[in-house]
Amino acid sequence: MHVRLVGIHHTYPSGTAAVRGVDLDVDPAAPTVLRGANGAGKSTLLRIAAGAETPSAGRVVKRPAVVGYLPDRFPALLRLPPRRWLDHLARVRGLDPDDVADTGDELLEELGYDGAEGEPMSELSKGNAQKLGLVQALACDPGLLVLDEPWSGLDDDAADALTARLAARHGLTLLTDHSGTAASLPGARLHRLRGGRIASGADPDSVPLPAAPPPGAVLRLDLACAGDPGPLLERLPPAHVETAGPGRLVVRVPAPESDAWLAAALAVGCAVRSVRPLRPADERRGPRSEAGSAW
Numbered sequence: 001m002h003v004r005l006v007g008i009h010h011t012y013p014s015g016t017a018a019v020r021g022v023d024l025d026v027d028p029a030a031p032t033v034l035r036g037a038n039g040a041g042k043s044t045l046l047r048i049a050a051g052a053e054t055p056s057a058g059r060v061v062k063r064p065a066v067v068g069y070l071p072d073r074f075p076a077l078l079r080l081p082p083r084r085w086l087d088h089l090a091r092v093r094g095l096d097p098d099d100v101a102d103t104g105d106e107l108l109e110e111l112g113y114d115g116a117e118g119e120p121m122s123e124l125s126k127g128n129a130q131k132l133g134l135v136q137a138l139a140c141d142p143g144l145l146v147l148d149e150p151w152s153g154l155d156d157d158a159a160d161a162l163t164a165r166l167a168a169r170h171g172l173t174l175l176t177d178h179s180g181t182a183a184s185l186p187g188a189r190l191h192r193l194r195g196g197r198i199a200s201g202a203d204p205d206s207v208p209l210p211a212a213p214p215p216g217a218v219l220r221l222d223l224a225c226a227g228d229p230g231p232l233l234e235r236l237p238p239a240h241v242e243t244a245g246p247g248r249l250v251v252r253v254p255a256p257e258s259d260a261w262l263a264a265a266l267a268v269g270c271a272v273r274s275v276r277p278l279r280p281a282d283e284r285r286g287p288r289s290e291a292g293s294a295w
């Protein structure tokens with residue numbers, strides 16, 4: 001079941017129009033990732049998707065009953081100790097805290113949480129507070145998981161553990177991520193927000209095509225594509241394949257063919273991560289992998 005954000009606008013009482021007409025499908029088959037500059041409206045849109053904020057206009061269709069939400073920041077004066085806070089949030093979601101305690105403990109261990117039991121939330125280190133935030137969002141077995149910068153503040157081991165958990169998740173997931181890690185999740189669908197709007201494929205900020213590639217130029221297309229790349233490549237025009245792995249396809253195509261190639265890739269459900277001209281040194285080095293090779 002998809003969750004759909006339809007015609008979402010949001011203007012804060014201050015007059016800031018943070019979201020201006022966003023339609024977005026959150027697909028259960030792959031994580032939906034929002035990118036964009038600071039202030040683009042990502043956190044606002046996530047709060048609306050999670051049901052933590054009511055939009056000025058528009059609606060969220062088919063939001064599941066249980067939503068796991070990691071906000072961009074916690075209230076600074078949260079005095080509850082961690083365990084009581086986790087129990088409190090379980091009750092807010094209509095769940096019995098005992099039912100989520102085992103999964104919560106498993107997650108705390110997996111993420112290497114080492115904050116003191118009795119310490120108020122407001123006195124935890126940033127990373128430990130982030131780990132608790134992730135645990136409350138993940139432990140409730142959410143129908144929709146909404147994560148605002150989930151890798152922020154995590155140490156390397158915790159970041160890897162989170163990446164592995166999200167990669168293995170089946171279900172609706174919507175997240176923002178400045179670190180770039182989310183783009184590597186299998187099948188990740190990337191959308192760029194710009195000034196409160198989803199940037200279209202033609203937006204230069206979304207598809208950074210060089211203004212005028214010189215004759216003979218070769219472009220490297222980096223794509224996020226759901227599913228097995230083998231069958232996908234058979235449906236696409238020939239190209240030198242650099243990388244063909246779960247969720248990721250990197251190919252080289254002559255510049256004059258790149259528009260047709262991109263159009264074909266978008267038509268089979270891929271999202272464009274970047275389009276860059278190859279430097280002559282890269283071209284001499286040749287592709288790193290021969291998977292699916294040849295024009």
Ligand SMILES: Nc1ncnc2c1ncn2[C@@H]1O[C@H](COP(=O)(O)OP(=O)(O)OP(=O)(O)O)[C@@H](O)[C@H]1O
Nearest residue numbers: 012014016018036037038039040041042043044045
């Ligand atoms: N509570 C609020 N009241 C008034 N304006 C707000 C509020 N929260 C956000 N804004 C404004 O709305 C716009 C979008 O902010 P938002 O936090 O959604 O962007 P963002 O893309 O998540 O940014 P960042 O990458 O810095 O987290 C910004 O201009 C911001 O100043």
